[in-house]
Amino acid sequence: MSDDLVKRLREEAAADTSTCSKLTEEAADRIEQLEAALREIVEQIEQYDLPAPVVTLFVLQKARKALDGKDD
Numbered sequence: 001m002s003d004d005l006v007k008r009l010r011e012e013a014a015a016d017t018s019t020c021s022k023l024t025e026e027a028a029d030r031i032e033q034l035e036a037a038l039r040e041i042v043e044q045i046e047q048y049d050l051p052a053p054v055v056t057l058f059v060l061q062k063a064r065k066a067l068d069g070k071d072d
Contacts, residue, residue, distance in 0.1 A: 006031050037066035
């Protein structure tokens with residue numbers, strides 16, 4: 001679903017020559033960054049058999065970094 005949203009945002013940005021197109025492209029980029037962070041969280045949780053408190057701490061740390069726009 002969000003892949004479709006990202007595709008539509010990118011198509012809109014390509015068709016639009018105003019400053020709005022830059023904002024639209026940035027929105028698509030940010031959505032992709034957040035999706036990548038979520039995928040990484042899910043993959044790592046599924047890979048390791050960790051107790052719930054450890055998983056919770058890991059998720060919180062990764063989510064904070066993703067929301068702040070920071071990469072590892």
